[in-house]
Amino acid sequence: MCYSAQIRADYTKLVREFGAMMSLDEFAQLYAHDAGKQRPKTPKAMDDGFAGARTAQGQDIVAKIQQWHAEEMQALDEEIRVQGARLKQAEDALAHRPTQKARNEIRVAGNRVERAQARLGDLHRSGLLPRDSRIFPGVYAPVIVSEHGQRVIKPMRYQCRLPDKPARNDTLYPGTYNARRDSLEAYWKNAFGHHHGVVVVQSFYEHVPRHALEQRVLVPGEAAQNVVLEFRAQPPRDLLIACLWSEWEGPEGRLLSFAAITDEPPADVAAAGHDRCIVPIRRENLDAWLNPDPQDLAAQYRILDDREAVELGYAEVA
Known part of the structure; x- marks a missing residue:
């Protein structure tokens, strides 16, 4: 497999x-912002492949991709804010009274902040890395x-x-x-x-x-x-x-x-x-x-x- x-x-x-x-036409349909549609799962290399498009249709696809990126970056910023507050609260609780619950909260919140920051970094990054071309099911x-x-x-x-x-x-x-x-x-x-x-x-x-x-x-x-x-x-x-x-x-x-x-x-x-x-x-x-x-x-x-x-x-x- x-x-x-x-x-x-x-x-x-x-x-x-x-x-x-x-x-x-198919790429435009994929990236279209239809009502209730979730952001399609696409590798960064596939998105960035349209950078520098010269035709009107190609430039429209770039605009659609940028719109998806802007929405995702806003959601990631909010995730970092929420999980950062959760992390700070757990750290304060652990300093006051060491408990397994507080340790778990620190681990979970810290991991979510790290993942969101990594994804945000990928969206801002202009150069491509080998992993940007990797697909999964x-x-x-x-x-x-x-x-x-x-x-x-x-x-x-x-x-x-x-x-x-x-x-x-x-x-x-x-x-x-x-x-x-x-x-x-x-x-x-x-x-x-x-x-x-x-x-x-x-x-x-x-x-x-x-x-x-x-x-x-x-x-x-x-x-x-x-x-x-x-x-x-x-x-x-x-x-x-x-x-x-x-x-x-x-x-x-x-x-x-x-x-x-x-x-x-x-x-x-x-x-x-x-x-x-x-x-x-x-x-x-x-x-x-x-x-x-x-x-x-x-x-x-x-x-x-x-x-x-x-x-x-x-x-x-x-």
């Missing part, structure tokens, strides 16, 4: 390297799809909700950000062979049992412990990850979402202790993947089998 990835969100390079058009990413034979970049949520599934499935089946190859013609049958896309990633992350990473069995009485590994192509380069996507409409509104296809792992991922892996396809297969024939699913399986040969190095991350 690929629970997180570092995406490529440099729109200029995506357009130039892959000959894709930006679907500005529920977060949006730019996905390359095909419309009438033209490659198009659209924003989609990383957790796929199929058209015939209710919104509550997002909670009931939280693993639908990945589409297992062995279920492509079962659960994913309405997307496989119909709605294919790719996400351009620079690295991806997996939870791996430490004892599996160390290639040993658990000793008696030892509890299993997970570690997070970042996998990156060696030498570093972009990978085109095979995805399925969906357009869903319901009382909650319209949703574009996607899932990354996973398969048996290559030898280097298996050696690191993980039993699944996303599938990087070859660039020469991109158009054939994006324009599938639902009557020839065997051709799509051949693309997944003819995956890009890539050596994956890994490192443990905090």
